[in-house]
Amino acid sequence: MTGIKQTRRATVTFRPHGAVARVPAGATLLDAAADAGVQIDAPCGGQGRCGRCKVRVEGPVVQRPHGHLSRAETEAGVVLACQTLADGDVAVTVPPPRERRQRPRGHAVAQPEALPLSCDWRQDPAVRTFAVDIEPPSLLDNTSDFDRLRRALGQQHGIKELRAELPILRRLSHDLRAAAWKVNVTLEMRDWVYGTYLPPRLIRVYPSAFGQRSMGLAVDLGTTSVVVYLVDFTTARVVDTASAYNKQISCGDDVISRIVYAQRPGGLGRLQRLAVETINELLMELQERNRIELYEIHEVAVAGNTTMTHLLLGLDPRYLRQEPYIPTVSVPPKLVAGELGLRTNALARVHGMPAIGSYVGGDITAGVISSGMFATDKLTVFIDIGTNGEMVLGNKDWLVACACSAGPAFEGGGVGCGMRATAGAVEDVWIDSRTLEPTFRTVDAAPPRGICGSGLIDLVAELFTTGVVDKGGRFDRSLATPRVRETEFGREYVLVWGDESADGLDIAVSEADVNSLLRAKAAVYAGIATLCRGVGVDLADVEQFLIGGAFGEYIDVEKGIRIGLLPDLPAQRFSFLGNTSAMGAYTALLCVNMRHEVLDVAAKMTYLELSADNTFMDEYTSALFLPHTDIEAFPTVARLLREAGIDGDPAGARDTPRDAIGPVKEDV
């Protein structure tokens, strides 16, 4: 930075650190930060491609063109540090490093503000607690304890009828006397059968002296992860959340292997217990942290895919897997927590979200509800991607859904160095188009151990647009980089050398791995395309593209488009909704009318069985390329390739030397 020839210099001050760098005028702010020892997030290595090195600047700067900032950001003085040159003394405010994956997955927590506007939780709560002052019995008034309670509820709260089940009646006489006839009575107020509301149902009787705490539990019962929300019924707020891997993983990673496991003697029972144990352990966690009693949890809503719902209820899942793929029930039956073994109040009603078919389950109807898709005019796609991809197309008037098997690639399975998105998983990747050297980031910033689904999407997108991999997913044989090498199993790209990895082994991605991802993304894209074709809608006309599910949260839209997983729509049409399954359960837990709504949604939604649909296979075959056979459907990717000088055609058919490829200019 100092030299014989005095050049014009600039002072760059970094806030809030207070560090200062003296740099030649024209240096990037990113370089200045490196000089000053200030860390700025820039996973693409300063190529202006990732858009992550946003800072706020005051003072004279020159900006290179790029497409990563909104108008509001520009007006607020936000710039990309790597594409902004100091043209004098400037002050740079660096935002705190983005917290990523600090919380376990699926922890994006809904709150009352997220509830649909039509939610009735204040006016029409499903569960209510009443203080009742009961006249003690005498020889002259020998009314039974239950009728006495009922009479007092009628006189004091206008509640004329009351239902009770055996378990609460077995304690009732004792409970009333222990409370000296002054009790709080928790009732399920809004229980219905086919449109008929039933009289309130007794859930709990306890001394009024104890106060009136009333909680609910929303459960996202995922194949991999289970997330629970503890909800305070008086405020509708999520008081706490907890999550854990589904203990059923010990019986198989995916729904198919669990269905197979359920066929073993005792297998179904074991899976049922494991699902319940998973939830129960989370309950213990919530109980300890929040100093609640589990019997204060008076109602439960569960969203899960059809297999998970069957396993939780102990329903035989065998026919979900056998053609023609038929669930036992779509709408889970009326039941209480005690029937399943859940350790909430045993009389807490358990509401399961309704399914559409064997592969479009309650997690999806929950998503349609919580996303607001069921009530919008806009042509909307909702997708939830995991081992299976489920997608719904429609608006408030009509809905059509399908599901496809993506295979395990998105969840890090079936890939040589694949892993789930836990500590040490590479989750995003940038490749320098000149050196073909990668920059990457791992979950929890732990030493790299493997690559997860979103990391694989990133890596393949980068390999494609840096010309390492062609549109057919084959590695270029002509590259002069040690990262691309030949093994006995074929060619691979070494993402992490053994000396940097957690276990000393190279982390590499092979052609076979790339093909796994191609099949996965082709299935998802073909599903969406088939839905559109089925109802005669042009994919380009989709006004909202809503991405739900835990995995979806971590997809980079631009890279998802680049590999042809997502359709090439303007960025602003995409929204990441987080754990829509949990949020749907939360909505149904609080809003009685949303429980009706979700049944209407389920009744209204048309299920398209892809295995009965020839269009799907055609779409799938066309989508087995990067980004797609029909490059016209991906104009921004086509431009990117053009700008990078890559035709994407089979490697080796090209003869342009790698060195001749200039830096990729990004203005997507």
Place this chain on the structure above:
Amino acid sequence: MTGIKQTRRATVTFRPHGAVARVPAGATLLDAAADAGVQIDAPCGGQGRCGRCKVRVEGPVVQRPHGHLSRAETEAGVVLACQTLADGDVAVTVPPPRERRQRPRGHAVAQPEALPLSCDWRQDPAVRTFAVDIEPPSLLDNTSDFDRLRRALGQQHGIKELRAELPILRRLSHDLRAAAWKVNVTLEMRDWVYGTYLPPRLIRVYPSAFGQRSMGLAVDLGTTSVVVYLVDFTTARVVDTASAYNKQISCGDDVISRIVYAQRPGGLGRLQRLAVETINELLMELQERNRIELYEIHEVAVAGNTTMTHLLLGLDPRYLRQEPYIPTVSVPPKLVAGELGLRTNALARVHGMPAIGSYVGGDITAGVISSGMFATDKLTVFIDIGTNGEMVLGNKDWLVACACSAGPAFEGGGVGCGMRATAGAVEDVWIDSRTLEPTFRTVDAAPPRGICGSGLIDLVAELFTTGVVDKGGRFDRSLATPRVRETEFGREYVLVWGDESADGLDIAVSEADVNSLLRAKAAVYAGIATLCRGVGVDLADVEQFLIGGAFGEYIDVEKGIRIGLLPDLPAQRFSFLGNTSAMGAYTALLCVNMRHEVLDVAAKMTYLELSADNTFMDEYTSALFLPHTDIEAFPTVARLLREAGIDGDPAGARDTPRDAIGPVKEDV
């Protein structure tokens, strides 16, 4: 029969035996029968008091006056053999010996003819089975199994909605496929909550090839005995019955000792299981005898007293016993057999008869229904006597009920030689007023082992009207018979000498035993009297006096009146209804409208708590005499005593020598 002096002789021919006796003219037909070796039932020993030696006679006879025959009998030529003298050659037809106690107690079986006229079992059955032909699923029609079944039921039988619980759903997918989609579906059609009928509920799904057998179970859950009826729903007939002692007897003979037992750790659970085991063992018996499967039993109705109902349901009975004697529930909650552990179809609905109070239970409301009392204009008393006596007074417009503790005397308890009415129990007794020698009969004609309740009533009635016992229940000290003797515990009457008894010991009844019976009968009578007084009705105006319950079946009305257990009403006003509890359960099992009716009856009936009623204690004290302090209330007994020359006043205050008392003339 032959002698020097030829007297006029008569030939008496007995039919159907064909035996012939040549006797002096003027001999009784009973003596002639003894001569001919023909057995005629005559427990009173030929005194004309029991009225049991009825025969039909053709030929010249002379009859002594007595009051045992109806006009119809007289017209048909029926006479009492002991009071009829052959006045020439006659032919006597002897009926077959009356079968008594050949069946176990409580086996008087209701049949459809006994159902109330308004019973709706044909038009509005509670359980129905439908044959349904379901379209198998395909890729183009992926409706869930449950919805597919529902759809077919709608199309083929007009049943639009359907409810199902977890247990049946857990088997549904398998069951439908195992039946190749041609199934019989058994539904609970008439399930309601507070007046609202709910959609049909799935009880069973099975191949239509198996036929459509559908059964129900009516249960009388008594403290001592449990009786079950197996009912064929297609014919309403009772196919078979079975009965056994309540296994809870191992935890105490009466309700109070069981309530005490329930307070022990695990005691309530044990009692609950024992009640269920008792019924389950009877079910096994029915299954074996009738070659049915227990899951073909689709509905259950249970009548029992309030304690038995609480114990069957596992409800804490503690407060039934503690003043002010409050049940947990009067109307048993909605439940299915599986919740209790009954081995019928686990989804069979269990209907418990509603109670009025802690000591007027579902057995009594069942009795009110099955007796028709709830629908009559006539002023009616219904009583059910056992350890507790329950009594209901009223008609179709109003009903008032009470209960009193009779103590164990009627069930053979608390009496030195008392026993339950099993083989060898003395069940009726006649005492020769001249010799004071008894004639008796035992259950199953077994060697005597003790005396049961009805035997004790008979014995005391006889001791009273033969002057052995005075109206205060004391033994006459002046009698010259070895049967009355002094022991270290006071005086007693020896009914059976050791050389005739089963175990070689004398069977005797002491003053203390007589007093036990006095207290028991006084409680019952005082209960009836208190009810009448409470509503301002004269006991003499009671138009029907209905006696229900297993014990009631064996009471001799005349002797019941003689000791002051029953009011002194004309014989034709009394009816013995048999096991009204079982019959009520049977009625409710078959007739949906009777289930409503019994709830109306329970709601309408006023419960009079005797322990809060001073009248009762007065009535009780007055009734602690034979037959009563107020002999005016028992005119037929007064006449009987007059005719017997007995004033009934304390023994020893009399000085008429015993021998001077002539034969008792009976024309009651």
